[in-house]
Amino acid sequence: MLGVVRQKMLGQSLPKIRPVVSVLRSYSSAAKQMTVRDALNSALDEEMSADPKVFLMGEEVGEYQGAYKISKGLLEKYGPERVRDTPITEAGFAGIGVGAAYYGLKPVVEFMTFNFSMQAIDHIINSAAKSNYMSAGQMSVPIVFRGPNGAAAGVGAQHSQCYAAWYASCPGLKVLTPYSSEDARGLLKAAIRDPDPVVFLENELLYGESFPVSDEVLDSSFCLPIGKAKIERVGRDVTITAFSRMVGHALKAAEILEKDGIDAEVINLRSIRPLDRSTINASVRKTNRLITVEEGFPQHGVGAEICASVVEESFAYLDAPVERIAGADIPMPYAANLERIAVPQVEDIVRAAKRACYRSVPLAAAA
Amino acid sequence: MGRMGFSPKHACLTDEKDPNRQKITNLTSCLLVSCQLNLHCEVRPPFSSKFPLPFFPSLPIGTKATKMSTAFSAANFSTQSFPLNHTSTTSHDSPLVFAKPTSQFLRSTRKLRLSSSSKLNLNRRSGTVVAVSDVVKQKKSKSTPTLLITKEEGLELYEDMVLGRAFEDMCAQMYYRGKMFGFVHLYNGQEAVSTGFIKLLKQQDSVVSTYRDHVHALSKGVPARAVMSELFGKTTGCCRGQGGSMHMFSREHNLLGGFAFIGEGIPVATGAAFTSKYKREVLKEADCDHVTLAFFGDGTCNNGQFFECLNMAALWKLPIVFVVENNLWAIGMSHLRSTSDPQIYKKGPAFGMPGIHVDGMDVLKVREVAKEAIGRARRGEGPTLVECETYRFRGHSLADPDELRDPAEKAHYAARDPITALKKYLTENNLASDAELKAIDKKIDEVVEDAVEFADESPVPPRSQLLENVFADPKGFGIGPDGRYRCEDPKFTEGTAHV
Numbered sequence: 125m126l127g128v129v130r131q132k133m134l135g136q137s138l139p140k141i142r143p144v145v146s147v148l149r150s151y152s153s154a155a156k157q158m159t160v161r162d163a164l165n166s167a168l169d170e171e172m173s174a175d176p177k178v179f180l181m182g183e184e185v186g187e188y189q190g191a192y193k194i195s196k197g198l199l200e201k202y203g204p205e206r207v208r209d210t211p212i213t214e215a216g217f218a219g220i221g222v223g224a225a226y227y228g229l230k231p232v233v234e235f236m237t238f239n240f241s242m243q244a245i246d247h248i249i250n251s252a253a254k255s256n257y258m259s260a261g262q263m264s265v266p267i268v269f270r271g272p273n274g275a276a277a278g279v280g281a282q283h284s285q286c287y288a289a290w291y292a293s294c295p296g297l298k299v300l301t302p303y304s305s306e307d308a309r310g311l312l313k314a315a316i317r318d319p320d321p322v323v324f325l326e327n328e329l330l331y332g333e334s335f336p337v338s339d340e341v342l343d344s345s346f347c348l349p350i351g352k353a354k355i356e357r358v359g360r361d362v363t364i365t366a367f368s369r370m371v372g373h374a375l376k377a378a379e380i381l382e383k384d385g386i387d388a389e390v391i392n393l394r395s396i397r398p399l400d401r402s403t404i405n406a407s408v409r410k411t412n413r414l415i416t417v418e419e420g421f422p423q424h425g426v427g428a429e430i431c432a433s434v435v436e437e438s439f440a441y442l443d444a445p446v447e448r449i450a451g452a453d454i455p456m457p458y459a460a461n462l463e464r465i466a467v468p469q470v471e472d473i474v475r476a477a478k479r480a481c482y483r484s485v486p487l488a489a490a491a
Numbered sequence: 492m493g494r495m496g497f498s499p500k501h502a503c504l505t506d507e508k509d510p511n512r513q514k515i516t517n518l519t520s521c522l523l524v525s526c527q528l529n530l531h532c533e534v535r536p537p538f539s540s541k542f543p544l545p546f547f548p549s550l551p552i553g554t555k556a557t558k559m560s561t562a563f564s565a566a567n568f569s570t571q572s573f574p575l576n577h578t579s580t581t582s583h584d585s586p587l588v589f590a591k592p593t594s595q596f597l598r599s600t601r602k603l604r605l606s607s608s609s610k611l612n613l614n615r616r617s618g619t620v621v622a623v624s625d626v627v628k629q630k631k632s633k634s635t636p637t638l639l640i641t642k643e644e645g646l647e648l649y650e651d652m653v654l655g656r657a658f659e660d661m662c663a664q665m666y667y668r669g670k671m672f673g674f675v676h677l678y679n680g681q682e683a684v685s686t687g688f689i690k691l692l693k694q695q696d697s698v699v700s701t702y703r704d705h706v707h708a709l710s711k712g713v714p715a716r717a718v719m720s721e722l723f724g725k726t727t728g729c730c731r732g733q734g735g736s737m738h739m740f741s742r743e744h745n746l747l748g749g750f751a752f753i754g755e756g757i758p759v760a761t762g763a764a765f766t767s768k769y770k771r772e773v774l775k776e777a778d779c780d781h782v783t784l785a786f787f788g789d790g791t792c793n794n795g796q797f798f799e800c801l802n803m804a805a806l807w808k809l810p811i812v813f814v815v816e817n818n819l820w821a822i823g824m825s826h827l828r829s830t831s832d833p834q835i836y837k838k839g840p841a842f843g844m845p846g847i848h849v850d851g852m853d854v855l856k857v858r859e860v861a862k863e864a865i866g867r868a869r870r871g872e873g874p875t876l877v878e879c880e881t882y883r884f885r886g887h888s889l890a891d892p893d894e895l896r897d898p899a900e901k902a903h904y905a906a907r908d909p910i911t912a913l914k915k916y917l918t919e920n921n922l923a924s925d926a927e928l929k930a931i932d933k934k935i936d937e938v939v940e941d942a943v944e945f946a947d948e949s950p951v952p953p954r955s956q957l958l959e960n961v962f963a964d965p966k967g968f969g970i971g972p973d974g975r976y977r978c979e980d981p982k983f984t985e986g987t988a989h990v
Contacts, residue, residue: 176774205773211806216758216799223699223762226747229769246752251759257960259740259748260731264963295961319963351969351976398969405972437972 156342157334163305164194164326167312168232170344172202175230178316181208181217182234182271191236192272192331218244218269222251225267230316235271238287238325252321253296268315273301273325274368274419275467281455286420288367291323292397292429298322298350299397301367304335307394310348318350325396327369353400355407359389362413362477365404365430367393370417370468377473386481396426404430405438412443413480417468422450447476639855642922648854649917649928651690652682652910653935655706658715659885661939662705662722666889670947671722674751675736678706680852680884683909684816685710687857688784691865696782697745699760702737703816704749707786712744719942725949732952733960753787753821754794757813760785761800764811764874782868783811790821792835801842801876810868812861813839815878816851822887823895839876851879852907855916958983 158166172178179202184191186199186209199207210217214235221231235241241248248269255263275284292299298320302308308326315322340346356371357378366374371392378388389407393400408414414434416427427448434446452466478485640648659677666675678685681703689698689710700707708718713729721728722736729741738749747763750756760783767781791797792815804811815835819826827833839846845867849860857879864875882904886893917923961967965978977983 179769179773205769211799211802213799213803215796216761216803219755219758219796219800220762220765220803223747223759223764224766224769225762226759227697227763227766229766246755247758250752251750251755255740255748256963258730258734258738259742259960260733261960261963262730262740262742263747266963298962298967320967349966351966395969398967400970402970402972402974 156337156339158305158309158337158342159332159334160302160305160308160326161192161194161331163308163337164312164331165196165198166342167309167316168195168198169201171313171316172198172206174344175316176206177228178230178232179206179208180232180234181210181221183210183212183236185209185234190234192328194326194331195234214240214243215247218247219251221267221269222247222255222265225252225265225321226255226263228266230266230268232268232270232316235269237276237283237328238271238273239283239285241269241271241287248291248297248321248323249294253294255296256320257296264319265321266319268312268318268322268324270312270315270324270326272328272331274327275451275456275463276328278458278460278463279456280458284456286325286418286451287323288325288396288418289420289425289429291325292399292426293424294397296321297397298395299325300350300395301325301393303330303368303371303392303394305337306335306341307348307354307392309337309341310346311350311394314347314350317347322350325368330369330372333372348394351395351398351400353394353403354392355389355403356392357388357390359387359411361387361389361411362415362480363389363391363404363407363411364415364417364473364477365391365393365427366417367396367426368419370419373468373470374417374473376470377477380470380474381477384478384483386477386483388477393426399429399433401433401437405434408434408438409441412441413477414442415447415449415473415476415480417449417473419451419467422448422453425450444480444482447480449473449476638920638922639859640922645913645917645922646927646931648686648690648858649910649913649923650931650935651686651710652854652913653932654709654715654938655682655685656910657935657939658705658709658718658942661719661943663885663889665722665943671736672724673735674702674888674890675722676701676703676888677885678703678883680904680908681816681818681881682706683854683857683913684786684814684851684879684881687854688786688812688814688861688865691858691861692782692784695745696784697747697760697763698784698786699747699756699763700739700749700786701753701756701788701791702749702751703788704737704739704746708739708741708744708746708749711741711746713739713741713746715938715942716945717741719939720946720949723946723949724951725946726952726956727945727949731956731960733956753791754796757785757787757791757796757800760811761804761809764804764809764868765807767810768807780810780869780871782865783809784814784865785811786814786816788821789815789817789819789826789835790824790829791815792838793830798838798842801838801844801874804874805843808871808873810871811874812864812868813874813876815876816881817878818881818883820883820887820896822891825895834878836876836878844874844876846876846878848878848880851881852904852909852912854909854913 168180172180180195180198185195186204186207189196189199195207218233218241221233224231235244252265252267255265273288274286288299288301291297298315298318300311300315300322302311312324315324356375359378364374364378371390374390378390381388389411391404391407414431416430418426420426427450431446431448434442449468449472451468454466456466457463475485655678659679662671662675662677665671685706689707692698692711694712698707698711705718705722708729709715717727717729718739721730721732721734721739724732724735726732728734729739734740734749737751739746740748747759748756750759764783767779767783770776770779787797801813803809804813817826817835821829834848836846836848847860847864850856860877864877867873867875884901884905914928917928918925966976968977968983971977971980973980
């Protein structure tokens with residue numbers, strides 16, 4: 125399980141603890157860039173310093189500075205009682221987090237990847253999500269389960285599944301999928317402050333990417349509302365919904381489509397549960413065509429839910445069938461070329477948009 | 492019968508590999524295990540000499556196990572549970588008789604064990620828990636016998652156990668009349684464990700239970716009316732009818748449920764204990780010494796979550812007591828058929844905490860052990876694993892025909908009914924008269940009848956309650972077509988479930 129991660133980390137030198145503040149100081153004041161990793165780190169740092177009840181628990185979050193260095197520097201700052209290294213016991217420590225949350229603490233439970241959350245899924249669903257209902261409001265569970273989700277690079281079938289659809293089908297959970305640094309900061313802060321269980325699905329390949337951030341985002345009380353999608357690019361001809369890494373692909377596809385005269389509107393979902401159906405439907409009523417993009421398995425996926433929602437509410441406005449782009453219906457292969465085509469690519473989105481606009485398109489790409 | 496004491500971890504104590512030495516009986520192995528940790532476990536046989544094996548009746552007589560059991564002659568065992576039914580001073584000697592021939596052995600190996608484990612943090616294990624038999628022996632050796640409980644305590648224990656029994660019997664009646672439905676798991680016969688432990692807690696201490704949680708709720712202080720209404724599915728229940736039999740929650744009484752999956756409550760209990768320690772150390776609430784009790788069964792002790800939590804609780808020295816209600820059966824699966832080493836208390840020392848075995852049909856013994864274990868947790872010395880040998884008189888649930896259990900076994904345990912035993916103890920020691928106890932019986936009957944009437948007359952939940960409480964922050968229902976949060980729409984909870 126740690127094999128791939130270790131190979132990556134071996135390349136890095138022993139981490140020197142840099143306080144988060146210096147990260148910001150080193151950037152020019154003109155256009156501040158922040159990586160998603162730093163955004164998450166700063167959000168955790170600020171929330172932990174604001175509320176002593178917030179604590180972080182997970183494998184390698186402390187002395188190792190985080191399996192993906194998200195919790196870098198936090199152990200030094202807050203001590204081992206608030207940044208807890210756990211044994212390899214997902215079911216155990218997820219349940220411990222839920223028990224602590226019953227009593228008003230605010231745990232942030234990190235799964236090294238969300239694939240390992242399957243060992244703890246009983247606690248996420250049965251003890252966390254359902255408790256507020258089963259106890260008629262007596263036990264609220266202000267817990268955040270976070271970690272990388274979805275495909276990484278060459279990690280194989282058991283480390284590459286996307287869990288957005290599974291968790292989003294469960295009432296009682298909130299499921300968030302940030303894309304940019306602004307999303308990461310705002311949504312993580314909102315999740316930690318939220319009194320309900322939140323599943324926070326990050327993406328390992330996005331950790332190192334930089335995005336511009338405004339001063340408002342860097343403010344310590346910055347928070348994004350849960351349940352609101354963001355329109356990343358306004359358009360007129362076709363709506364493309366995406367979340368997490370696929371937003372980047374959708375934006376690139378939109379640039380390519382623009383050259384062909386198709387003006388695409390890209391919606392960054394940000395929140396899978398609750399799904400911002402009103403924004404999606406309003407957009408479809410404007411453009412009349414919809415493409416949903418996701419990385420996970422196609423059957424019963426997020427795209428299926430969006431399609432059903434649009435058909436229920438805006439059927440008369442659709443000029444073309446809804447196109448659903450998802451990962452291939454197979455466990456993730458290892459070979460690099462196969463892995464590339466098992467996940468949606470920019471060309472797939474472009475082709476689908478053209479199909480939705482009734483332009484003729486070449487057949488699917490070869491391996 | 493490797494499980495009867497040949498467990499390899501004791502092999503280091505017999506480094507001469509003397510085959511006679513290696514015939515460590517389960518009794519002495521229990522003593523050894525406990526000696527390592529400077530405490531003694533309860534060593535008395537649970538039932539009569541008709542069953543030559545002290546712990547496991549269902550093994551057939553012709554097997555090797557009986558050969559081992561003759562190492563301690565069955566005749567010397569007291570045939571009745573102690574101290575409730577036995578006032579003579581000889582009975583408590585029996586466990587120690589067998590310790591004598593090996594006491595030399597014990598002393599030497601004790602040194603061995605302590606030195607070999609000196610690398611480990613022995614501070615964790617320095618709690619002095621004394622055996623019930625020792626405590627009672629001291630008390631009994633004085634000329635005037637002193638009792639384990641006062642009259643008020645005795646009546647309180649009696650009332651709590653009778654409430655549990657009467658309530659469960661009424662549940663069965665109501666179920667067969669159709670007023671209760673679904674899965675109902677009754678606690679008859681196990682009342683001593685619940686009363687013995689929970690009556691020692693404060694209101695802020697928490698209890699985490701399984702689906703067999705009605706009596707835990709009652710002992711913790713949830714009113715009988717609230718529990719009965721919850722079982723009927725009425726809106727006046729402790730969870731407004733949304734939880735049901737298996738999910739009893741009470742914020743006020745710190746009852747954390749009520750979990751249907753076995754083993755699910757154990758990590759949650761560990762988390763509650765973690766919170767208590769966190770509050771004391773990080774949030775600096777200096778007097779926070781809340782203890783958590785986790786109740787679960789013998790089947791759960793084979794589940795991964797149990798071991799994960801034993802490890803973490805001992806690792807972080809959390810104020811928790813793991814109480815195993817070993818009633819020998821997991822639905823129809825006998826504990827012996829499913830467990831490689833059926834002696835559950837031995838799993839405690841493997842993780843660095845004391846493991847104690849106690850007779851769970853005897854409320855006074857349970858109470859003594861509970862006092863020590865809870866005291867340990869409160870003082871910050873860490874977790875304890877207590878295995879209570881108990882029995883459920885009814886089937887696993889009201890839908891279980893209960894055909895697999897031997898009627899002789901059932902009869903045996905029925906003769907050791909904890910309520911009858913406590914009644915006998917109270918009357919024989921002049922703590923209470925028959926009339927007083929009968930008055931309590933009558934009072935409890937009235938309480939239970941009143942609970943049923945209250946539940947009957949309560950209303951069922953209104954339709955609008957269907958969508959409530961899914962989230963603490965109802966904005967989790969998202970944004971409606973008008974662009975505002977759905978929860979702000981006054982018509983949100985009307986109509987069908989389609990949101």
